[in-house]
Amino acid sequence: MTSAPIAPAALPTDVAVLSRLEPGLVERLRHEALTVPQDWALEYGEYQNGGWHTLSLLNDSGDPRDVTIRDCARVRATTLLEQMPAVSELLTGLGVRVMWARLARLDAGAFLWEHRDYGELSGAERHRLHVPLVSNTSAYLVLGGTKVHMSVGRVWRLTPTSPHGVCNRFGPSRIHLIIDCYADEALRKLDHGEAPEPGDAELLPSPDQAQIDEVVATATGLADLGYDHAAETALLELFYQFALPEGRAYDLISDMYTELHRADDAKRWRSKKDVMLGRS
Amino acid sequence: MSSRLLNNIAAVNLPRQFGLLEKAIGVIGRSSTVHSLHVRGSLAAGTADRLSDLDFIVAVHDPSFGPFIRIIDTLMSAELGALLPGWRDTIVARMGGLGYVFLVPHEGVLQQIDLYAVPVSRLDTVLARTKAMPVYQADGERFQRHSQQVDWLINSTLDRPYTTRELLVEILVLGHMIHKRIARGQRYVAYAEMFALHTAAKNLIKAALAPGSAFYGWYQLGEEIGTTPIGRQCLAGLDRLISGNPIPQSGDLTAALNIVLELAERAAPDAVAGLRPAIAAYRYYLEQM
Numbered sequence: 275m276t277s278a279p280i281a282p283a284a285l286p287t288d289v290a291v292l293s294r295l296e297p298g299l300v301e302r303l304r305h306e307a308l309t310v311p312q313d314w315a316l317e318y319g320e321y322q323n324g325g326w327h328t329l330s331l332l333n334d335s336g337d338p339r340d341v342t343i344r345d346c347a348r349v350r351a352t353t354l355l356e357q358m359p360a361v362s363e364l365l366t367g368l369g370v371r372v373m374w375a376r377l378a379r380l381d382a383g384a385f386l387w388e389h390r391d392y393g394e395l396s397g398a399e400r401h402r403l404h405v406p407l408v409s410n411t412s413a414y415l416v417l418g419g420t421k422v423h424m425s426v427g428r429v430w431r432l433t434p435t436s437p438h439g440v441c442n443r444f445g446p447s448r449i450h451l452i453i454d455c456y457a458d459e460a461l462r463k464l465d466h467g468e469a470p471e472p473g474d475a476e477l478l479p480s481p482d483q484a485q486i487d488e489v490v491a492t493a494t495g496l497a498d499l500g501y502d503h504a505a506e507t508a509l510l511e512l513f514y515q516f517a518l519p520e521g522r523a524y525d526l527i528s529d530m531y532t533e534l535h536r537a538d539d540a541k542r543w544r545s546k547k548d549v550m551l552g553r554s
Numbered sequence: 555m556s557s558r559l560l561n562n563i564a565a566v567n568l569p570r571q572f573g574l575l576e577k578a579i580g581v582i583g584r585s586s587t588v589h590s591l592h593v594r595g596s597l598a599a600g601t602a603d604r605l606s607d608l609d610f611i612v613a614v615h616d617p618s619f620g621p622f623i624r625i626i627d628t629l630m631s632a633e634l635g636a637l638l639p640g641w642r643d644t645i646v647a648r649m650g651g652l653g654y655v656f657l658v659p660h661e662g663v664l665q666q667i668d669l670y671a672v673p674v675s676r677l678d679t680v681l682a683r684t685k686a687m688p689v690y691q692a693d694g695e696r697f698q699r700h701s702q703q704v705d706w707l708i709n710s711t712l713d714r715p716y717t718t719r720e721l722l723v724e725i726l727v728l729g730h731m732i733h734k735r736i737a738r739g740q741r742y743v744a745y746a747e748m749f750a751l752h753t754a755a756k757n758l759i760k761a762a763l764a765p766g767s768a769f770y771g772w773y774q775l776g777e778e779i780g781t782t783p784i785g786r787q788c789l790a791g792l793d794r795l796i797s798g799n800p801i802p803q804s805g806d807l808t809a810a811l812n813i814v815l816e817l818a819e820r821a822a823p824d825a826v827a828g829l830r831p832a833i834a835a836y837r838y839y840l841e842q843m
Contacts (some may be wrong), residue, residue, distance in 0.1 A: 411834055444637055495625045499618060
């Protein structure tokens with residue numbers, strides 16, 4: 275996979291840098307994240323291509339492998355968090371009202387496809403804090419046609435109710451501490467209004483029709499040979515290479531199957547688009 | 555009982571490549587146009603070590619050979635996470651097909667997959683020239699009719715000059731190979747591959763700055779390329795490159811890659827820019843080896 279040229283940009287409004295962490299603390303958090311977790315859980319399979327794994331730190335069951343997030347009236351430490359004192363100290367110190375806290379590992383070549391979060395939850399306002407612990411420049415979030423690399427050493431806020439996706443194209447594995455929390459005064463106080471740094475955000479290029487046609491032709495060639503999954507992946511990856519209108523990558527897959535006279539597959543991807551983008 | 559326990563121990567001590575081998579067979583064999591898959595090289599010879607590459611022969615029914623070649627890069631990227639487009643292998647012998655080398659991160663390590671695609675009509679010729687073991691065989695008839703169109707595709711692909719991007723990929727693949735030679739203490743092969751890397755760097759400069767060159771190999775570089783400031787800077791880089799240790803050690807390889815990337819940035823910036831994130835990851839994995 276190659277890269278198209280990109281231009282520097284401001285952070286999208288749904289992403290912000292809240293505060294900085296002490297380098298010594300980051301090292302201790304990273305050490306725990308790399309040495310303690312085992313038996314990572316694979317969940318949300320329909321949202322990803324198989325390389326996104328999580329373990330819970332705070333939830334209402336105390337089980338680290340209980341990773342399907344939901345509203346929790348009161349969270350408690352999982353058996354994993356009990357073994358991670360630095361992470362525990364950080365979570366307490368943030369002072370926010372936590373809905374769920376997880377460690378998330380995104381392996382080399384892994385993608386979380388374009389989607390909206392929180393659609394199945396109550397209407398309470400909530401946000402997602404990201405504390406990157408291990409990352410690399412090929413790991414990034416895409417939101418509104420902007421590529422955001424969440425660098426290590428800072429606390430980031432993401433409001434994941436807009437369509438977004440995440441990838442780690444080449445690795446090594448990316449590990450983030452992810453805290454879903456309710457909007458309140460504590461969260462507002464956490465926002466120190468850190469200025470973004472050069473390289474945090476870049477605008478993805480708008481594709482011209484020839485570029486789209488070329489990828490569609492390759493994807494169609496893959497599907498013709500029976501490599502449906504690779505064909506779908508090639509089209510879904512366009513979301514990470516170009517600034518596309520919402521849901522366009524899903525439409526391209528449906529259109530491809532329509533062209534191949536595979537009406538059932540075209541319909542399946544139209545339904546999947548609705549699920550992923552929270553329209554059903 | 556003891557045999558089962560030994561099998562259990564063997565299973566947990568399988569080289570890392572086996573997981574990737576299994577995955578690659580599952581991915582490539584998914585198409586009904588693939589007639590069979592065979593492993594060759596050290597895996598087939600029983601001499602594989604933890605650094606060994608995965609050497610495949612993929613036999614594709616003749617009518618689908620061209621379409622298969624057209625999608626091979628995307629297939630390897632989408633399904634196996636190949637770091638770079640496949641390098642059209644010029645080291646493998648001409649046996650009637652097309653060879654490509656891919657670098658694939660697997661369990662935190664960069665693995666090399668050598669994939670030799672061959673039309674079914676030429677499979678017997680290939681199998682007669684190399685030690686190979688079948689690992690996948692599709693049901694159904696074997697399509698044998700020979701196609702001149704496939705021959706034309708193979709020959710025109712082999713004869714087509716490399717682009718600067720392909721040469722950059724070649725350099726990176728060679729760097730990975732040399733790293734393995736150094737780790738194994740294979741001095742002669744390290745020497746040969748380092749010379750191949752120097753040659754690829756020279757070819758990259760020529761492809762970028764003298765694409766219509768009428769001169770052979772290393773001849774007339776100064777006269778043809780060294781007439782402009784950028785040409786002289788690239789040749790100065792090439793000079794530093796070929797002045798390094800002919801039998802490289804790890805530090806020599808790092809220095810060589812630094813020089814090559816610097817001169818590639820100067821001679822073919824678009825080629826470097828298009829692969830920049832992949833190159834960053836490549837360098838990380840090389841350091842971890």
